[in-house]
Amino acid sequence: MIVSVASGKGGTGKTMVSTNMALALGEKLTFLDCDVEEPNAHLFLKPEKELVELVTTSVPSVDESKCTFCKKCSDICRFSAIIVVGTNVMVFRDLCHSCGGCMVVCPENAISETGRELGTIEYGQRDSIRFVQGRLRIGEAMSPPMIKKVREASFPDQLTIIDAPPGTSCPVIAAMNGTDFVLMVTEPTPFGLYDLQLAVEAVKLLGIPAGLVINRCDIGDRKVYEYAERQNISVLLEIPFDRKIAETYSRGKSIVEEMPEWKDKFLRLYRDIELHLERLKETV
Amino acid sequence: MKIAVSAKGTDLTSEVDPRFGRAAYILIVDTDTFDFEVIDNSNNSKAFKGAGIQAASNVCERGAKVLLTGYCGPKAFDVVEAAGIKVVSDMEGKVKDAVDIFLSGNFSYTNSANAFAHW
Numbered sequence: 001m002i003v004s005v006a007s008g009k010g011g012t013g014k015t016m017v018s019t020n021m022a023l024a025l026g027e028k029l030t031f032l033d034c035d036v037e038e039p040n041a042h043l044f045l046k047p048e049k050e051l052v053e054l055v056t057t058s059v060p061s062v063d064e065s066k067c068t069f070c071k072k073c074s075d076i077c078r079f080s081a082i083i084v085v086g087t088n089v090m091v092f093r094d095l096c097h098s099c100g101g102c103m104v105v106c107p108e109n110a111i112s113e114t115g116r117e118l119g120t121i122e123y124g125q126r127d128s129i130r131f132v133q134g135r136l137r138i139g140e141a142m143s144p145p146m147i148k149k150v151r152e153a154s155f156p157d158q159l160t161i162i163d164a165p166p167g168t169s170c171p172v173i174a175a176m177n178g179t180d181f182v183l184m185v186t187e188p189t190p191f192g193l194y195d196l197q198l199a200v201e202a203v204k205l206l207g208i209p210a211g212l213v214i215n216r217c218d219i220g221d222r223k224v225y226e227y228a229e230r231q232n233i234s235v236l237l238e239i240p241f242d243r244k245i246a247e248t249y250s251r252g253k254s255i256v257e258e259m260p261e262w263k264d265k266f267l268r269l270y271r272d273i274e275l276h277l278e279r280l281k282e283t284v
Numbered sequence: 285m286k287i288a289v290s291a292k293g294t295d296l297t298s299e300v301d302p303r304f305g306r307a308a309y310i311l312i313v314d315t316d317t318f319d320f321e322v323i324d325n326s327n328n329s330k331a332f333k334g335a336g337i338q339a340a341s342n343v344c345e346r347g348a349k350v351l352l353t354g355y356c357g358p359k360a361f362d363v364v365e366a367a368g369i370k371v372v373s374d375m376e377g378k379v380k381d382a383v384d385i386f387l388s389g390n391f392s393y394t395n396s397a398n399a400f401a402h403w
Contacts, residue, residue: 074341080334085344085367092359095334 008195302354305336336360
């Protein structure tokens with residue numbers, strides 16, 4: 001089972017919810033920090049680092065002695081990553097999405113694969129939690145291939161919790177796609193609502209069951225609640241705007257360890273996800 | 285000789301578009317006859333990335349030898365340079381005025397990009 005924690009809006013509490021749920025469970029599970037542009041779950045889980053692995057993605061390399069400058073490669077590329085000008089073939093490695101299309105269409109077999117460094121994947125352990133995070137190379141623009149690599153680390157017969165990046169574009173899709181449940185974290189503000197709506201639309205397209213955590217639930221207004229009700233999305237947990245929670249989090253400590261009353265709430269959150277999925281199975 | 289000019293409109297009285305890759309149009313002007321061809325760059329100008337590369341490729345294909353524009357980014361510059369096209373940047377005013385400046389010889393070619401990527 002894979003639970004992804006996503007939000008739409010940044011800074012709503014994805015990492016707080018995902019790390020605390022993992023710590024509350026205290027069972028064997030894998031935690032994947034897929035927010036590869038700014039991975040920060042390690043600050044709260046404090047895993048012991050065991051292994052660092054370099055990740056590359058394939059980009060084309062052209063043997064100009066074989067090239068007839070037919071332009072089939074540049075015609076198929078949607079990202080202008082390979083272009084033929086006169087008798088020059090230019091590859092813009094940072095624009096390449098690694099689809100391999102240019103290699104397939106080249107009639108002269110003049111294109112081969114070479115690597116572009118995406119970043120690193122770091123593996124570690126914190127008690128029963130196996131921790132894996134991606135860290136995108138500074139300057140690298142494309143995170144989805146990196147996120148897909150991080151996701152390969154999940155074990156099919158074990159719970160995986162994914163801390164997804166914010167937004168609703170390709171990186172989030174890469175982090176949520178194919179997961180069993182999306183836990184969406186939002187706040188009851190106009191920004192929280194607006195971005196939640198975008199995220200809900202994305203989750204619907206992917207056909208993944210979803211539930212809601214409302215963080216700082218006692219600020220703002222009721223519009224997020226009204227929206228959730230209209231969309232038939234259950235609110236599984238509410239977290240108040242509490243000074244102690246904020247202080248604990250700002251010191252890199254976990255809420256479930258510093259404020260034991262929260263351990264039960266995060267455990268219940270996970271059990272509610274399980275219940276939700278069981279009920280869905282029954283109705284099918 | 286054919287020269288390319290980035291333009292906000294479709295004729296010689298249009299303003300020079302200061303952007304190259306994301307210009308509305310690119311005019312290919314014959315400097316002997318002042319006949320011109322219009323490249324609609326609108327698809328390109330909406331591209332997420334690589335707009336300059338495509339615009340540069342289009343200019344090469346139309347056989348232009350010189351590009352007059354406001355700002356040219358690094359990737360576009362690499363492509364036009366590879367195609368042997370010379371660039372005159374910081375152009376402004378109407379397309380016709382830009383062509384006149386080129387014909388008067390009162391300009392200098394630029395030897396590097398004068399805008400950052402994603403300008």
